[in-house]
Amino acid sequence: MTLAIIEEAEATIRDTIKAPGLTLERVVEVCGTYGASFSYRVNPTATMGFGTPWYRTLSELLSSVLDTLEHIQSKGEIDVNIFSTDLFEWLSAEMIGHNKTVSMTIKDVFEDKVGGPRGEQTKIIVSFVERPKKLILNKTNARAFAASLGAETDRWRGATVTLGVDMVKVGGGNVPSIRVRGATPAAAKTNVRQNAVDVQSNGVAPSAQDDMFGDTPVAVVANGAYEE
Known part of the structure; x- marks a missing residue:
């Protein structure tokens, strides 16, 4: 060419x-x-x-x-x-929006080459079950995932993660950046579901279960459905 x-x-x-x-x-x-x-x-x-x-x-x-x-x-x-849109392959803060979160399930974690204004670089990529958009891991989010899910990325598959947006300083201004709000390993989710079944069988009302697990985050967008 x-x-x-x-x-x-x-x-x-x-x-x-x-x-x-x-x-x-x-x-x-x-x-x-x-x-x-x-x-x-x-x-x-x-x-x-x-x-x-x-x-x-x-x-x-x-x-x-x-x-x-x-x-x-x-x-x-x-x-x-x-x-x-399909023009952008990667998940970005602008898709989520301020004061909102999105919860998705990790499908895979892998290395790939990413092109940009500075040329091609090798990055760690996280893909999700619910959405085709993939997340390019920066150091901050990589540390957050490792703290909740462990350092071995093979163990991240199946985990539920919640992502939000923070404003961070870049150069002389502030820009929105994706930040990990929480991550639950797949094994832990199984245990939580089993505990919920046990609680219901003991006659505890669903509202009491909600109190036991804390407040639901405001404007949570579940299953990767981005709120406009």
């Missing part, structure tokens, strides 16, 4: 983008596959980078990106959450 053809694809995407703050950084070819990296200006002093999935051909990448942009843009304005 010649550089001129890739540059032509980049020009087509840039001409199509109307979403405020969204910028195409570049289209790249790696081992015969194609991806695009974007940046999104969260505020005047902070920018977040995102990459598309890898496609077998440049035409497939271009078709996917253009179709997604057409879907999310209406008269120059975003009419849906751009981060929930």
Whole structure:
């Protein structure tokens, strides 16, 4: 694939983008596959980078990106959450929103190469049962998972995790970042379910069970269903 053809694809995407703050950084070819990296200006002093999935051909990448942009843009304005579209492969704080949480089940944990404005890097990735979006682990969330689920990532599968959003300082500004609110191992969930059955068999009212396990977090979005 010649550089001129890739540059032509980049020009087509840039001409199509109307979403405020969204910028195409570049289209790249790696081992015969194609991806695009974007940046999104969260505020005047902070920018977040995102990459598309890898496609077998440049035409497939271009078709996917253009179709997604057409879907999310209406008269120059975003009419849906751009981060929930197929354009972005990864789970982001903007999908969850402030003062909300999402609970999902870990499907797998693996290493993969992630493209971005700084090039390709190897990251630890967490996938989920309920949603196709995957989480790129940073050090803060990796430590939180390890504290609750153990250091061996093979034992994380089947665990229920609750994710929220905190504002963190990046450069000269604050940006939203996903943070682990809690994680329950699969084995522990089985024990909790069995204990609940035992309590009900002893005649304890469901409301009393709720008190025993604490308050339900406000605006929890269960099973990966993101609240608008």
